[in-house]
Amino acid sequence: MLASISHDLRAPLTRMRLRSEFMEDLDHQRKLIRDIEEMQSMINAALAFFREDTHLEQSTAFDLSELLQTIIDDYRDQNIAIDFTGPAHLVYDGRPLGIKRVIVNLLENAVKYGQRPCTALSRDDHSICIEVSDEGPGIPEEALQRVFDPFLRLETSRNRDTGGVGLGLSAARAIIREQGGELTLRNRRGGGLVARVELPVCAHRR
Helix, strand or coil: CHHHHHHHCHHHHHHHHHHHCCCCCHHHHHHHHHHHHHHHHHHHHHHHHHHHHCCCCCCEEEEHHHHHHHHHHHHHHCCCCCEEECCCCCEEEECHHHHHHHHHHHHHHHHHHCCCCEEEEEECCCEEEEEEECCCCCCCHHHCCHHHCCCCCCCCCCCCCCCCCCCHHHHHHHHHHHCCCEEEEEECCCCCEEEEEEEECCCCCC
16 A cells, blocks of 8 residues: 555655746745656655565575675675675575675665764574674664664665665664564664664575
């Protein structure tokens, strides 16, 4: 239902954009166009979110450590240095494209809002853990859970000027929970944020 509503909103927004071109007050025109563009971005993000939820990737065995190092290499090609600690190889039975999307989202946040991002991979008898951390401003303690709410953006970091509509963490947590895991956030002692992805050793199948 929400996907249908989001899709149907595109037409009236397009009409509003066209009608705004005839406004004589340029300041109000600029503000209206900005609001329309923000709504269109939210709709596009919502539709992508709903579509991906209805086409779940099949689980497969893959090298999780190699996947993380490949992502980090892609950032290195952009002259962005990200430290990695963990085993050279770690085979996991899960959804590699979904996990890649989650890690890229977490790293994008770390690069955009923090400093010196790093990734750590570890495993014990019950779970596999991926931590993405940075040395940025962190998140207010009272907002650590609310940032997972769809379309929520913190005024200090996520706004029209920095981009994004606040669906990244919602989608990321949904992807991890589909695999029987959990995504949590905590502030680092001394400054910064840690995003922790915990995945069960035996991946949840559906």
